[in-house]
Amino acid sequence: MRSPVRGLPPSDGDKVSDNTPLLQDAPQAEVAPVCCSVRYNLAVLSFFGFFVLYALRVNLSVALVDMVDSNTTSADNKTSKECAEHSASNQVLHNQTGVTFPAMHAMWSSWSPPLERSKLLSISYAGAQLGTVISLPLSGIICFYMNWTYVFYFFGIVGIIWFVLWIWLVSDTPETHRTISHQEKEYIRSSLKNQLSSQKSVPWIPMLKSLPLWAIVVAHFSYNWSFYTLLTLLPTYMKEILRFNVQANGFLSAVPYFGCWLCMILSGQAADHLRAKWNFSTICVRRVFSLIGMIGPAVFLVAAGFIGCDYSLAVAFLTISTTLGGFCSSGFSINHLDIAPSYAGILLGITNTFATIPGMVGPVIAKSLTPENTIREWQTVFWIAAAINVFGAIFFTLFAKGEVQNWALDDRHGHRS
Numbered sequence: 001m002r003s004p005v006r007g008l009p010p011s012d013g014d015k016v017s018d019n020t021p022l023l024q025d026a027p028q029a030e031v032a033p034v035c036c037s038v039r040y041n042l043a044v045l046s047f048f049g050f051f052v053l054y055a056l057r058v059n060l061s062v063a064l065v066d067m068v069d070s071n072t073t074s075a076d077n078k079t080s081k082e083c084a085e086h087s088a089s090n091q092v093l094h095n096q097t098g099v100t101f102p103a104m105h106a107m108w109s110s111w112s113p114p115l116e117r118s119k120l121l122s123i124s125y126a127g128a129q130l131g132t133v134i135s136l137p138l139s140g141i142i143c144f145y146m147n148w149t150y151v152f153y154f155f156g157i158v159g160i161i162w163f164v165l166w167i168w169l170v171s172d173t174p175e176t177h178r179t180i181s182h183q184e185k186e187y188i189r190s191s192l193k194n195q196l197s198s199q200k201s202v203p204w205i206p207m208l209k210s211l212p213l214w215a216i217v218v219a220h221f222s223y224n225w226s227f228y229t230l231l232t233l234l235p236t237y238m239k240e241i242l243r244f245n246v247q248a249n250g251f252l253s254a255v256p257y258f259g260c261w262l263c264m265i266l267s268g269q270a271a272d273h274l275r276a277k278w279n280f281s282t283i284c285v286r287r288v289f290s291l292i293g294m295i296g297p298a299v300f301l302v303a304a305g306f307i308g309c310d311y312s313l314a315v316a317f318l319t320i321s322t323t324l325g326g327f328c329s330s331g332f333s334i335n336h337l338d339i340a341p342s343y344a345g346i347l348l349g350i351t352n353t354f355a356t357i358p359g360m361v362g363p364v365i366a367k368s369l370t371p372e373n374t375i376r377e378w379q380t381v382f383w384i385a386a387a388i389n390v391f392g393a394i395f396f397t398l399f400a401k402g403e404v405q406n407w408a409l410d411d412r413h414g415h416r417s
Contacts, residue, residue: 032184038177039111039188043123045166046104050127052159053100055135059151062139066148083242083309097352101125105336106345110173113191115276117337118285118330122268125329129261133254197342197410206407212339213347215399219290219332220351222392223325225358226297229385230321231256232359233366234304234314237381240373244311252315256322263326267293271330282338283402290331290400294393296324298386305379332396339401340408 034040104124112120139151171177174185207213238244271289274280300321307313336347362385369384370377 030183030187032187037184038180039120039184042111042170043120045170046124047127048162049166050125051131052162054128054131055155056159058132058135059139059155062136063143063148063151066143097356101352102345102349105348109337109341109344111188112337113188115272117334118268118271121334122264122329126261126264129257129264132257133261136254195341195404197408199410202343202346203407207343210405210407211399212401212405215396216332216335217351217354219392219396220355221358222388223294223328224355225362226301226385226389227325228359228362230297230301230318232363233381234318237378238311238314241375241378242309242311242314256319259319259323260326263323264329267327267330281402283400286331286335286338286400286402287397289327290396291393293325293327293331294389297321298389301382302386305375305382335400339405341404342408
């Protein structure tokens with residue numbers, strides 16, 4: 001049995017299942033190779049699925065400029081005169097979440113061995129970031145050299161091709177997949193043997209009473225508050241205060257998303273490496289990566305309010321903050337699968353519901369706090385967002401768990417206390 005991480009006393013959440021998450025009562029199954037494996041093919045296919053999903057969102061915001069023949073700019077807000085004007089643009093991107101992430105979480109509950117969970121999910125969800133990076137400038141190029149209608153034709157065809165491949169190559173579980181090898185099927189089944197429930201009904205009451213679930217809710221809510229402040233309100237601050245709009249430059253618009261994409265991929269590899277090779281417990285890894293991914297952006301968000309009129313530094317802070325946020329993809333973002341893999345899709349639906357609130361409330365509060373659009377007013381906005389983010393990181397660190405909870409298991413696995 002692996003020993004706890006040196007220097008870290010085991011807490012109530014650091015049970016045996018945290019330190020030996022692959023197998024407990026079952027005989028050791030041989031690890032199936034990564035190359036040409038069905039589970040990594042699923043990760044790549046879902047990567048392109050999220051790529052298409054976010055590309056279809058971004059291309060609308062770009063094509064919309066040509067679709068509506070508007071030559072006037074909005075003057076609804078007071079523009080600060082504290083800094084000299086650098087450029088102007090009225091293009092603003094808004095990221096929104098739907099059924100795709102919960103559905104993918106539910107899929108991974110049957111496909112991801114615990115010690116490969118961070119890698120597989122980070123690859124899968126990183127497609128959203130790269131879809132934004134590529135489709136943003138590409139849609140602009142298509143609109144400029146061709147016509148805005150071709151933006152929808154191009155990405156629509158890509159989406160149809162992906163859909164055909166998904167229907168043809170993907171199955172709900174390893175047991176139903178047509179071409180999976182016996183070795184890989186047994187490896188996945190044995191690694192998840194003591195983690196999945198056979199209950200036919202959802203344990204709603206114990207689920208909603210679960211403190212580890214609410215730890216994820218608080219972290220998700222807090223992270224999104226900072227996220228929306230960074231990617232929605234900070235560009236507004238740069239336009240209204242610094243008189244420079246990052247959205248006016250396609251390259252600068254894509255850089256933060258590229259940084260986040262790269263960080264998601266690397267952090268997923270690092271998280272599983274720490275668990276498999278360095279014997280770090282699951283909860284330890286989730287805590288550390290969440291702290292980095294939430295406190296890091298909070299620091300740079302506050303710093304953005306004290307840069308004066310240096311718009312270059314503001315762009316740098318935006319990029320660094322968004323990049324550091326990628327660590328959360330291996331932190332609280334996939335903790336649903338750690339505590340209740342059988343109900344991971346439902347849990348993500350719950351946490352994501354609360355996480356949409358900052359997108360609605362944050363801009364309203366920011367607007368009420370900045371009636372004159374002064375730097376001091378915006379500093380207050382950034383301090384609030386940073387404080388919420390730090391609170392969420394601390395709450396998650398204190399109350400999160402890394403092992404499957406009792407309510408997520410059936411009676412056959414009731415030995416887990």
